[in-house]
Amino acid sequence: MACRVADSVFLFKGRQQRSIRSQLSSSCRSPEIHYLKIHGPLKKGTKHHAYSLSSKRFQIVKSVAVPVAPPSEESLPSDTSACLKELCENYGFRQIGQPLPENVTLKDIINSLPKKVFEIDDMKAWKSVFISVTSYALGLFMIAKAPWYLLPLAWAWTGTAVTGFFVIGHDCAHKSFARNKLVEDIVGTLAFLPLIYPYEPWRFKHDQHHAKTNMLSADTAWHPVWKEEIDSSPILRKAMMYGYGPLRPWMSIGHWLVWHFNLSKFRPSELKRVKISLACVFAFMGIGWPLIVYKTGIVGWVKFWLMPWLGYHFWMSTFTMVHHTAPHIPFKSTEEWNAAQAQLNGTVHCDYPKWIEILCHDINVHIPHHISSRIPSYNLRAAHKSLQGNWGKYLNEATWNWRLMKTIMTICHVYDEEQNYVAFDELGYGDDAKPITFLRQVMPDYA
Template sequence: MTALVQKPQPWESATSDAPMRLRDILKTLPPEVFLKDRRKAWLKVALNVALVGLGYWGLAVAPFYLLPVLWIFTGTALTGFFVIGHDCGHRSFANRKWINNLVGHLAFLPLIYPFHAWRILHNHHHKHTNKVQVDNAWDPFTVEYYESLPPLLRWGYRQIRGRFWWLGSIAHWAKLHFDWTQFKGKQREQVRFSVLFVVIGAAIAFPTLIALTGIWGFVKFWLLPWLVYHFWMSTFTIVHHTRPDIHFAPVQEWDEASAQLFGTVHCEYPRWVEFLCHDINVHIPHHVSTAIPWYNLRKAHQILKENWGENLKESKFSWELMQEITDYCHLYDGSKGYQKFPQ
């Protein structure tokens, strides 16, 4: 494919001198990347169920010294459940809404994640990506807001923006997704249903698991794989939206096209992680359009890279990457960008 422009700047349109619009970006993508493939979607569901089942079987029969490996495997496979539910939330899994809702609720059930609450809040993130104090996914606190917080909240924010980033997803899950009173109208009813669905599921499953396997069985079969899942959720989401050169803008200066294309990060993970988590790391085309199913993201990313490659944000997962993020990307100043916490 021939590049549309030689060296496009983030604020320029690919086809004219006018400011770039999101529709300009979408026009560079072929129609086939938006097409849903029923076979690919359901085959991945079947494979994911088999892999999670394999992980639980391994936990049941393996000697104790293999348990850490199996916790990592099972928790990562459970993250694949989340990615399937993620597509359902964006209606890119199936054409029929009721199928997306059904599969989304079932995929989120082992994670005790209310589907509709997540769907609504996550779509808010996509609509307001990198908009200061409006985005709800790893948007950094401003210096002024941080300094206005009481000491305990400042301490908690420092931990989650530091070496305890892997707990961020748990805090986000617990704080935002179970209070249906923050929603209105039809959304409130949907969220209440999703909350009751997972709460009743947990009220049945957890006592049954403890009765059959004891407290250690609860820890071994659910809690530790769940913590691994949240490690990946926290890691994926902070890496998707955090780098020293990522720009956040106040409402009056925010630009949709620039935020979606140049404000998110593509990160390469080990192949086994990408396989089990269904390429959730291919994140830039997902922000250009949530209608792209997960199995078409790589093709869409390649096309975006051919046209805006020098400006796209790309990283490779490593401890050094996480050090850079957690050592430096703490607070945000509109004129200076990211800053470290004050000493």
């Protein structure tokens, strides 16, 4: 079968999706074949092979309990399995998931989860608040007492701790923190205030991210840019080269500004709640910031608020791009989009150092969160374990490493129908693409 290994894509074509592109031979268009088209920056000397997966090998047995997953990895052709392992090594992944059969629905996956993972536990919810408040207070104490040469460590801790506030508000927005909606709205609003994040505007846009994950143009989280966008303005092009390159770990600051303070981006029915959230944020800025400056001066405002806030945005940006961005994970048009594939195959589980996982309340156990956002953060690990047991071979998993970050920051830029992503420096932009070539040269490449 004329499926090829080329540059940077891992696409799954099923019989209900649009016909295989003209570059593939007519023999590839059998309705009984699912195509595994794998592109990747394979190492020098790698041989190109052809792969195909017959849909007859996949069998889903639906029942009242747990859907029977398709065959084990051992049933894949050995060369296909070897290619997946090679892509894992090249991209910095621990596992790249096999394509999910099209007849698997999101409901099938949700029904396979234990009911207990959806249960709200008030003690665990408020324990997460206690952890975040105490760790944040400890961070502020460290900033106050640390000598100048230890301040970066204090800022790293405090920025990570305040990211936990975001996760608590995140649970509140998904109605997975408390049984009382008013309590969730109050806690969510308060948790977001130190971040200068308006709770309701973020909630409305984040709901759209879950409804249209990895859908081109419709997903409100990060997605590939269009070449037409970059070519529309030299200034925009240069900004994109830095924003999707060296500044990408802080790109969420731009997203925060663009998406959450513009009233025209919200429906009339949402405006009242949006305005209340904005009023709370501006009140915090109008009262909290002057108090910080009054007590500690401008330098104190930088030390106690700005630097931890930049640390929070580092994690916000890093977590977001790792969750849904990789050369083999496609963004799809509305017509081609499939909910189960986007949420299970299009989301990445990434392990970070334990202290980060604790302070950030397991937000990076992200696949079950996209299967159902009603799962509380303290139940995500149990839900992920269940997914591993029932759907394990379809999961994308990684342990955070430099090669993973380098792959995302130097490859995952411009959308292309055939390749998913094309890197900026491969499009002939010359000196404008120097930020990307700089990253290729200086970023470590070890996993």
